[in-house]
Each structure stands twice: as C-alpha cells, then as structure tokens.
Amino acid sequence: MANLLGLEVKKVTETPPEEVERVQNWINSEEYKEKNFARQALVINPAHACQPLGAQLCAHGFEGTLPFVHGSQGCASYYRSTLNRHFREPAPAVSDSMTEDGAVFGGQNNLHEGLENAYALYKPKMIAVFTSCMPEVIGDDLTAFIKNAKQKAFVPKELPIPYANTPSFNGTHIHGYDSMLYSILHTLTEGKQIEGRCTGKLNLIAGCDFNTGDYREYKRILKEFGIPYTLLADIGDTFESPCDGTYNIYAGGTKLEDAADSINGKATIAIGPYATPKTFGWIKDTYSGKHVTMPMPMGIEKTDAFIMKIAELFGKDVPASLKNERGRAVDAMTDSQQYMHGKKFAVYGDPDYLMGYVSFLLEMGARPHHILCSRGSKKAEKELQALLDGSMYGTGCKIYMNKDLWHLRSLVVTDPVDAIIGDTHGKFAARDAKVPLFRFGFPIFDRVNKHRYPLIGYQGVVNMVTEICNKFIDIKDETCEDRFFEMMR
Amino acid sequence: MSDKIRTIDGITKESTQAMIDDALSVYPEKAKKKRAPHLAPNDAASGCASVKSNKKTVPGVMSARGCAYAGAKGVVWGPIRDMVHVSHGPVGCGWYSWGTRRNLMSGINGVTQFGMQFTSDFQEKDIVYGGDKKLDTLLHEAHDLFPLAKGISVLSECPVGLIGDDINSVTKRVSKELEIPIIPCNCEGFRGVSQSLGHHISNDSIRDYIIETREFAEPSTPYDIALIGDYNIGGDVWSAKSLLEEIGLNVKSVWTGDGELEKIAATHTVKLNLIHCYRSMNYMCKVMEEKYGIPWLEFNFFGPTKIRESLRAIAERFDDVIKEKVELAIAKYEPIMQAIIDEYKPRLDKKKVMLLVGGLRPRHTIGAYEDLGMDCVGSGYEFAHGDDYDRTAPEMPDATVVYDDPSEYEFEKFAHALKPDLIGSGIKEKYVFQKMGIPFRQMHSWDYSGPYHGYQGFEIFARDVDMAVNSPTWKLVKAPF
Numbered sequence: 001m002a003n004l005l006g007l008e009v010k011k012v013t014e015t016p017p018e019e020v021e022r023v024q025n026w027i028n029s030e031e032y033k034e035k036n037f038a039r040q041a042l043v044i045n046p047a048h049a050c051q052p053l054g055a056q057l058c059a060h061g062f063e064g065t066l067p068f069v070h071g072s073q074g075c076a077s078y079y080r081s082t083l084n085r086h087f088r089e090p091a092p093a094v095s096d097s098m099t100e101d102g103a104v105f106g107g108q109n110n111l112h113e114g115l116e117n118a119y120a121l122y123k124p125k126m127i128a129v130f131t132s133c134m135p136e137v138i139g140d141d142l143t144a145f146i147k148n149a150k151q152k153a154f155v156p157k158e159l160p161i162p163y164a165n166t167p168s169f170n171g172t173h174i175h176g177y178d179s180m181l182y183s184i185l186h187t188l189t190e191g192k193q194i195e196g197r198c199t200g201k202l203n204l205i206a207g208c209d210f211n212t213g214d215y216r217e218y219k220r221i222l223k224e225f226g227i228p229y230t231l232l233a234d235i236g237d238t239f240e241s242p243c244d245g246t247y248n249i250y251a252g253g254t255k256l257e258d259a260a261d262s263i264n265g266k267a268t269i270a271i272g273p274y275a276t277p278k279t280f281g282w283i284k285d286t287y288s289g290k291h292v293t294m295p296m297p298m299g300i301e302k303t304d305a306f307i308m309k310i311a312e313l314f315g316k317d318v319p320a321s322l323k324n325e326r327g328r329a330v331d332a333m334t335d336s337q338q339y340m341h342g343k344k345f346a347v348y349g350d351p352d353y354l355m356g357y358v359s360f361l362l363e364m365g366a367r368p369h370h371i372l373c374s375r376g377s378k379k380a381e382k383e384l385q386a387l388l389d390g391s392m393y394g395t396g397c398k399i400y401m402n403k404d405l406w407h408l409r410s411l412v413v414t415d416p417v418d419a420i421i422g423d424t425h426g427k428f429a430a431r432d433a434k435v436p437l438f439r440f441g442f443p444i445f446d447r448v449n450k451h452r453y454p455l456i457g458y459q460g461v462v463n464m465v466t467e468i469c470n471k472f473i474d475i476k477d478e479t480c481e482d483r484f485f486e487m488m489r
Numbered sequence: 490m491s492d493k494i495r496t497i498d499g500i501t502k503e504s505t506q507a508m509i510d511d512a513l514s515v516y517p518e519k520a521k522k523k524r525a526p527h528l529a530p531n532d533a534a535s536g537c538a539s540v541k542s543n544k545k546t547v548p549g550v551m552s553a554r555g556c557a558y559a560g561a562k563g564v565v566w567g568p569i570r571d572m573v574h575v576s577h578g579p580v581g582c583g584w585y586s587w588g589t590r591r592n593l594m595s596g597i598n599g600v601t602q603f604g605m606q607f608t609s610d611f612q613e614k615d616i617v618y619g620g621d622k623k624l625d626t627l628l629h630e631a632h633d634l635f636p637l638a639k640g641i642s643v644l645s646e647c648p649v650g651l652i653g654d655d656i657n658s659v660t661k662r663v664s665k666e667l668e669i670p671i672i673p674c675n676c677e678g679f680r681g682v683s684q685s686l687g688h689h690i691s692n693d694s695i696r697d698y699i700i701e702t703r704e705f706a707e708p709s710t711p712y713d714i715a716l717i718g719d720y721n722i723g724g725d726v727w728s729a730k731s732l733l734e735e736i737g738l739n740v741k742s743v744w745t746g747d748g749e750l751e752k753i754a755a756t757h758t759v760k761l762n763l764i765h766c767y768r769s770m771n772y773m774c775k776v777m778e779e780k781y782g783i784p785w786l787e788f789n790f791f792g793p794t795k796i797r798e799s800l801r802a803i804a805e806r807f808d809d810v811i812k813e814k815v816e817l818a819i820a821k822y823e824p825i826m827q828a829i830i831d832e833y834k835p836r837l838d839k840k841k842v843m844l845l846v847g848g849l850r851p852r853h854t855i856g857a858y859e860d861l862g863m864d865c866v867g868s869g870y871e872f873a874h875g876d877d878y879d880r881t882a883p884e885m886p887d888a889t890v891v892y893d894d895p896s897e898y899e900f901e902k903f904a905h906a907l908k909p910d911l912i913g914s915g916i917k918e919k920y921v922f923q924k925m926g927i928p929f930r931q932m933h934s935w936d937y938s939g940p941y942h943g944y945q946g947f948e949i950f951a952r953d954v955d956m957a958v959n960s961p962t963w964k965l966v967k968a969p970f
Contacts, residue, residue, distance in 0.1 A: 005664045005671070015601060015637050023637055024600045036634060042627035043580070043610040044634075047545070050581030070516040072647055072678040073546055074556025078585035085589070090920040092897065096548040099679050103651055114549030121898045133579060134679055137616060137651040158674040161497060162725050166580035169611040169648060245966045247924040249900070356529045391778045426588070428598055428605075445589075 012020035028432075033410035036373070037403075044406035045425060046346050047374035049177030050168035053079045054208050054275075055130035056093055061233030064125030065184075066095035067119055070111055070142065070163075071132030082448040086210060086443040087239040087451055092249050094118045098134050100451040107135045116154040120162025122249060125157070125256055126188075130180055136167035147389055160256070162187035174350050177208035181233055182279040183230050187205035187262035188256060189286075198288060201228040202313065203265040205279065207272020207296065207352055212240040213454035217422035221457055224319050225310055228260040230265065241451060265289050267313040269306075271296055273382060274351035288350045297456045298464075300330060306457075321457075328450040330456035332465050339469035341391075342416040347384050348408055349427065349441045351380040356455065357421050357440070358384060360464060362391040371410045376401040397457045405429055417469070434469050440464070494533045495886040497841075497864055504887045505530035505713075509890065523547050526667065527893035528766055531868075531885045538878030542893045550896035553845065553917055554871050556678030558582055560687025561644050564769050566674060568592035568720045571639045573631045576608045577624060578646025583608040589724050589933050594747050598824045602867070603639050605655055616648055621659050624912070628671060630664045634910035639750040640670035642694075650677035651824065672698040683872035685768065685848060690922070700777070703754035705741060711737045713759045714805065717774060717785070718766030718849075723744025723939020725946065729765070729790050732943045736800060737814045753853065757781045761806055763788055765942070768848030773838070777838060781809040782786070790942040791822040792857025793826035822944040833951045836959050838862035840910035845918065846932045848873040854880040854913070854932065855932060856942075861951055866907050869895055893970065903922065911958050926966040928957040957970060 026032050034407045052069060059067035069076040076095035083091035097115030098107045118127060121472045129142065142163045150157045159293045162183040166176040202222065206215055217234030222229045237252025249324075262268070267290040270280040276293065284291045290313055299304035305324070311318050347357045351373055358368045371384055381401050388394030396407035400407060405425055410432035412420065419437045420430045424445045444450045473489045496786050529539040546552040555563070558576075563586050566574050576583025587606040596602030609615070609623050624643065631641055643656050656673045657829040664671040664910045674694045678689045704719060716733065719726045733740050741759050742752035756762075762774050762785035774785035786806060788799035797819055804815040840863045843852040851868040858865055868885050869892030870877060878891065885891070890903055897918070904912060904922060912922045913932040922929045930936050930953060938953050940946040 005661060005702070005704055007664070007670060009702055010703060013706075020597065021600055024597055032634075041609065041623045041629050042575075042630040042634075043608045045587075045606050046584060046608065046610060047581065049584050050579055053581065066551070072556050073554055074559050074678040074684075075581070077553065077555045077559070077917065078581065081589065082585055084916045084920060088920060090924065091917070092551060092921075094549045097546040097552070099545060099682065105680055110548045112548070113519070117547060117549035118515050118551075120515055120520075121896065132581075133647040134651065137648050167613075168581045169616050170613050172580075209887065221852050239525075241924065243924050243926070243966055244968065245924075245926040261835045278556050282555055290653060299661055370891075406599075407680070409599070426605075430749050436737050447958050 017168050027072050033414050035115065036407060036410045043404050044128055045427060045428075046404045047372070047422065048172035049082070050349070051166035051171055051173060051179070052130050052132050052168065053082060053179035054173030054175065055128070055164055055166045056091070056186065057173070057208065057210065057235060058177045058233050059082065059130070060130070060218035061129035061235040061253050062126060062184060062240045063255045063260060064250045065253060066124035066127050066321040068114065068118060068124050068127050068129045069093060070107060070129055070140070071095065071098055071134045073097040075132035079251050082443060083239070085445045087212070088448070089169045089241060090237045090247070090249070092122070095142035102134065103484045106138060106147065107140045111145050112149050112152065112154045114380065116144055119155045119159065119484050122251070126160045126162070128180060128184060129161060130176065131164070131489075133168050134164075136165065136169070138231040150463075165250030172350070174208040174352070178276055178278045181205070181276065185232065185259065185262065185279065187280065188260040191258045191279055195262045196282065198266055198474070199230055199261050199264050201262075201265050202227050202310065202430055203232055203262045203267070203268040203287070204231045205270040206234075206278055207270070208350065209272065209296070211455055214456045214460070215454045217457045219460055221307070221389065222310070225314070225316060226319075227310065227314050227316070230254060230262050232259060232262060249279040252392075258300040263287050267291070269294055269309065269313075272352040274377070296356045298460060299360035300326070300333070300461060301363065302356065302359050302456070303457050303461070305436055325458045329461040332462045333364060336465055336469040339472050340465075341365040342367065343419065343472070344369040345419050345421055346372065346408060346412050346417045347421040348374065349404065349422055351376050353441045354380075355383060355387065360461065361417050362387065362393050364465070365393055367393050367397055369414070369417050370408065371397060372403050372408050372411070374402070374404055384466050409433075438468055438471070438476065471478050497663070497866055497886045497889060500866065500888050502530040503891045505888055508903060512899045515898070520550065522546050524550075524899075527817070527897070528889045528899065529891055531882055531891050532883055532884060533887040536764050536879065536883050538861065538875050538882065538925065540878055540891050540893045543682060543685065543872070543874045543880055546894055547896070550587070551898065552894055553915055554683045554686065554894060555674045555815060557680040557687035557690060557792045558644060558646055558678040559586060560673050560684030560769070561676035561691040563590045564643045564684065564720060565745060566693035567600050568594075568646060568745045569642075569750055569753070569961045570594035570596055570603065571637075572748050573603050573607055573638045573641045574628065575631065575637055575641060575643050576606070576646060577599040577620070577643050578609065578648050579611045580608055582646045582844055590720070591867060591939070592746055593721050595723050597602050598637070603635065603638060604823075607621060607631065611648060616652055619652060619654050620649065621654050624654075624656060624659050625663055628660070630669070632667045632669065638814050640672065642672045643672055643675045645677050650675060650679070667944065670702065685872040688769040689772055692770060692776075695773060696776050697748070699754045700773075701754070701757045704752045705755045705758060709758055711741055712737055712811065714761045714763055715742045715744065715756045715759045717744045717764040718741050719942065719962075720766070720772040720883065720934075723935045723937075723941070725940040725942040728940040728943035730947040731945075732790070732818070733742060733763070733812070736803070737811045744773070746783045757783070759783060762784060763803065766849045767880075768873060789853050789856065790946070791854045792860040792947055793823060793830075793944070795853070795856040795862050796944060796947070797823070822911065826944060826947060828946050829951050833955045834862040836955055839864065840958055841866045841907065841909060842866040842911045842913060843916040844903060844932065845869050845871070845895065845914075847871050847876070848877055850932055852884045855884045858949065858952055860947075861954060863911070863954075866909060867903055869893055879904070888931065911954065928962055929965060930954065930957050
C-alpha cells in the first residue's frame, strides 16, 4: 500500500457544518488573533515579494536595457508575469536557465551562453544581470563570470553589463531595486566624472515606485519649474507604452548617456529613503553637486517639501502654476474632507508608500488605525510613529512591523476599520471585514489603469481624495434605507 | 482525431521551413543548432511529432517556460482546496503564484478552503543553518491556526534542495504527531527543464503519500469515475462535472481543481479515470491502471465537435443506461451549440489563430476554433513531450508551423509572417502582440473569463474569441495622421 506516512486508512469524511461554523467564528475572535500573532515561523499572505523583482523593475527603467536573470528560468517567468499583470504591458527579460548541472558546476556556462544569445536576438544597449536563489546559494562569482564573458567575446567589450546580487532570502523587492540601481549607475558613470563639469541638471530617482503616473507627474512638475533633469530608472514610458501597431521591446527608459553624465549633475534627489539607501549613500560620496533624499511626495505637506527643495536647490521661485495646483488640491480636500474625516483605515505596503499614505490620511483628518509593514525597520517604525505623534488623528493608531496580511485580517475583523489601503492581495481581508480596499501601490491585478494615475504631487492628492470619498458616497447610496436615499450627498 | 488532412491556402512545408530558417538566421551557431530541431512544419499524415521536445531551454533566448515548482504549486498541488500548501523557501515563489492561475475553490477561505499564500519565508540564517526546524514549527502553527485543513503539502523551492534540508523526515515525523497527511514534494525549480517535471514529481508524491489512504464511505457503483487533469480555471471543473453527472456518471473525485484531499486519496476504487490534461496527470492514470486495474480515457471538452466525440467515447466504456443519457445530452445541447455557432461563425469564418500554451491546450482547443470556422496556422507548447506532439499532428492543418518552447523572438517572427487574426497564449506574450494590434486571448487563465470546458464553456469561449477578434478598438490602433 502506498501509505508512506503510516497513517491508518479511514473513510472519507465531511467536516460537520457546526464545526465549520465554530471555526468560522473562531478565526474572527480575539483568542484567534492572539494565537495568530504568536506565530514564529509560518508566514501567511505576505505583503512583499523578493529582491530580483525590484531589480527587474529598475533595469526596465534604462534605455535599450535587457533585464537578465542569472538563475532558474521559472524565476524570470514569475517576475515578468507579475509586471505584465500589474501594468498590462510587456516585460521582456531573459534568464540563463540554470538547472541541476548548474548546481554542480556553477552557472558560468549558462551565463555566457545566455549573454551571447540574448545579445544576438534582442540587440540591447545594456544587459542588467541580477540573481535569483540558486547562484546565490552555490556562490557564483558574477564579477569573474562577466569579465570572462567579455574576454571570451561572448558579448562586445564595450557593452555595459551591470550586475547585482539579489538573493531572495534577504530583504524584499525594494532592496533588489536599490542594488540594481546602484550597479547600473556605478557601471555607467565609471570614468565619466569630469572635474569642473556641471550638467546643470537635477538627477531624480523615483524609488521603487510601480506607478507610471508618478513618473509622468515628476517630469511634469520639473517642466513647470523649467529645470533640466534626468529621471533615473524612468519606467514611465516602458510600462505605459502606446498601442500603435508596433512592438518596441525597449519602449522607454533613461538614456544611457544621460545616466552616465548624471555624476556631473547639479543636484540629486533620491525619493524613497527606504528603497534607495545603498544607491544614495554611494551618490552622496561620489556625485558632484548637492544630494538629498526625501520621502515620496504624497499628501500636501510632503509635496510642499519636495517642491520647496527643488526651488531651493536651483535657486528658483515656485512657479505660479504649481502654487495654483496646490490651491486646487487643497480645495479638493476641503470640499470633501467631511467624507473622510474620522474614518478609520488599515494601511499596508512598502515603507516609502506607507509614509505617504499615513501623512495624507492625517492631513484629511482620517485615522490610519492599523499600519502594517511586511518588512520594515526600526527606523521606519520610528518615522511612522513620529507622523502619528504629530497629529491628534494619530492617537490610538498602531504600527505593526514585520507582520503579514493574515495578521491584518485578524486586526480588521477584531478592531474594525472603514477601509483598507493596499495592493490587490488585501482583497480577501477586505471582503471578510466587509470594507472597501483602495488599491494603491503594487501590485494591482484586479483593476485597470490604476498605475496611470499619479499618487504623488498635488495631482496625486486629488486622485486619492476623489477615489476614496466617492467610494464612501457610493457605499452610502448602495446601503442606505430608501427613505434616506436622496439627490444630495 | 480528425479524419481528413486539412491544408491552409498559401502554407506549404517549404514556405513554413523558409519562415523557420529566417527566424533562426540571427542565432549564434550553437544556439541555432539547438533550436532547429524544435521548429518544423506539421506532417499531419504521419500522426507523429515533427519536433524535438522536453529538452533544456537554450539560455538567454526569452522562453515562456516556468519551473518544476510552478508545475507543482500552480498545477497539481495548489488547486486542492482543503489543504495548506506551504511554499518552502524564500518568499517570492509563493507570492508570484498566489492566485494567479485562477484555480477557483468552493468553501470558506481560511476555514475550509486555503487559496492563500503560506511560506517559510527563508532568510539568510535559514540558508546557513538549514530550515528543517523552522519547517517543524510552521507545520504545527498551520495545524493550530487551520484545524479543518485536511493535510499539508510542503513544496520545496530551489534553496531547500541546494542546502540539503531533509523535508521528508520532518514531514513524516510531524505527520505522525499531528495525525494528518503532510506531504513532502521535492519540486525545486532547478529540477528538470520546465514545469513538466514538477507535474511528474507531484504525481509521484500523490502516489507515494496519498492514494489508497482513504476509502469512500458509500458503496461503489459501476458508474464511479474520477475527473483527472482539470484544474478548475475559471470554473472549468464545475462545468465539466455537471455534464458528466448529467450523463449518469458519479464523479467521485477531481484531480485537482477544487479538489478534496480525502476523495483524491480514495480514487483507487473508481471504475474509470477520465483525463483531460494528459500532460500533467497521465503518470497517475498509468499508476492506477497498473496497480489497481483502473482503465483511463483521454477526453476533450472544448467545443461541440470534440465534446460529442468524447461523450460517445466515454459511453462506449459503459452500459446502455449511460449510452442513452449521452445521446439525450447531445440531442439537448447540440441545437444550443448550433445557435451559438450561427451567431459567431459569420464573424469568425476563415480567421487565423496561432497558439502557444502549456502542454495540452493547443491540440485540445483547435477543434473548438474550427467549430467557429477558424483555422489554426501555428501551434506549439511550452513544455509538451513527444507524445503530446504525436497527438497534435493530426489535429493541425498540414504544413503549418509547430514550435516547441519557442523564444519570444521566434514567436514574434512567425506572427509577423503569418499575420494571424488571433493569438492564444500567455500573459507574457499578450501585450507584445496587442501592441502590434493583434487580438489576443490568454489561454492559460482564460483571460479572467471562463469556464471554457463543456457545453456551458463553449458559449463563453465563442463570445470571448469574437470579442477579441472583432473588438472595434483594434480599428483605432493606427492613427490617421
């Protein structure tokens, strides 16, 4: 008998309905919440992905760049399909398909063959190599492998091949983004620093941001200022490419020569301190000009800080158009604050997004009641706490670091909120808690075109206010008694 | 199998070979040599595969393939609804495969149904010191938090095999402690050449740990069957099962869409295994045939022609009671199907479709496209084997191109040359072709629609194909300026 577990052969059973009901109620209880929060090893419904995904996103942000996964081919398919589903756009990337023999002999042969083929087929201007688990576990030496690939002429010597170690058993997608960005900029700027040269430009890094609308918004704001800029790792056009009857494998990205010259910039702003610490640390030590790292400009206050920083760095006044824009955003907030005031939210996501959500909610008089971060640091926790402490609407709000979306479920069913802000993966918790999920951030698989609408800047404020308030009004219209159903809201 | 050899105007073995040669011309010598045997014109008369298959992917070419873990999680184990499936290793693999294959499930999420993401979320220290202890702890936690889960599968990701963890002994020990089945599945992504080995490894783990560990409580009947190789994408199982029940069969267990562990464990007592996805589950059909003498039959529930042929073939295995019910069902549904065809065929007649899907669907769906008047001008698989290509040859028109594990470059080249009116493939291909203005349907996930199986499914399939091909949006792609 094929019963290697040595279990007794029993009849097929059905769980009695009363037992199902008992457990169904139990998982909504305080007792269950305690048990759930006592977990030591099991992670259920995590709100983060692994490093190479962020590395691939970053690679797509450069002109003519082919992301290249050194590792098992399944990894590449997973990253690609995740980006496809979120953006509803192509996400071309190759893998060198390491298999069992790679585990024994190392991955150099795969890497060399892969580079040669990828170059011949897809004619990239740059190949950005990053790793998945296998080569990280067996300890492949990328530095030597890539040097050898050029020496043996699998690819031209002049082809830039930045590479990043992005082990999935460490950090999250934001750390992979940082490592890849560091490597790309390091590679492209090597030997390009010219004493006394200043491009006069602002280098802007958007951070590990999966919203193409944000990239467009940054560019628009800088255009309003009339400031020349290089947006580094610009995925804006890559993942929002036109449908015009032709497929361009490299649809967007920062021009390589601009990225190379960024080292001679007038100033550099790295958005997203949690997604760019390695890159920013290096830029600070290496790049010409001034350097500053800032939170995502979400909400009025953080956008103001961003706008003023640009004005300060370039000695310019804030243009009237942006002042008006700010006024319009504040107008949108004051006109609709009554629909959000006092509402309780559960929010989760990457640290940089979280700072933005919390800041914005507090500005609206809403309460970020449960704040959950799947992989966060003490520093991030402190910064969030400071935001809460700075507003009376932060009173009673709590931060949960290194918790997952099954923890979130326990929170929202035992200590209810009016809505959740997060990615698509929160939809089960939202359904169980019978509250709306506002899909901001990444990934969004189950709604269309959300990535096209900026969350940052004054325009981002208008977008968030509109979406959130109108949903609450919808709910009122859908659920109120007939006699309270009326024309005005 | 179709009885006559079909041809497509303008497509000859020579024209197809020239197209292949053109696509290969850009490859470096070594890669060209490797890829050439995987691309060929179909030889319909031979009934044999014209291409090599199930070989290692050529590095760097942009293959659509996944890995063994993907085959285990996304196909065989993941769809079983009443088990906790642990993605054992780093966080990514489980996260990427969380809900993305659309294996729908009955039951209450987190109570009786576990369409969730469970992972051991390996960190550096787990790589260094091993993850066995963590696994032991998390299995207990899973059982504590989800007491109605009937069992747990442990699906290994790459690092687990590389660092030499012994999940088999951990699962065996904890299984005894908790008195529930805990099944180790050594499906690390680096094993084999595609998802396919993951299917095989998972089938083997069902063979070794599950089958024959349960018995049905009710007495058996001559009409007891199992539905094998249906993963309930968009509700396929629900459509197929109701049709099988309508013709008088008792569907005792489903492998594995909306599947239940204990019923799968008792499948060794059924009278016939009906297999839809041959590629992913033929292994267990063969095991059950050898070990328990259960015959198995391949069937095809895409499109009225194939459904009719399949229902009659199934009826042949049973008595007159079933035969009669099959004829009644055919008589009941065919007029409805004809009405659907009458509606859509005028808009789809002679339209050309190209297919690239996993290991079964191209050959299974060609008939459904033909029911709508369409011609399949190219067909291939990510991870099919020789026996799949053998079965594909007679379904495809003669001399049309067959591609095995094509690179995106090849697929694009063929699409440029053949100018299809529709491409049916996966999410990674979808937007590439839509940018070109070519209508596309995802044929892994039914593009968030479905079911496509059974009579009920054909109506949805026909509507979806029509709306893809004839959407007015395609007319807007070219700007007038």
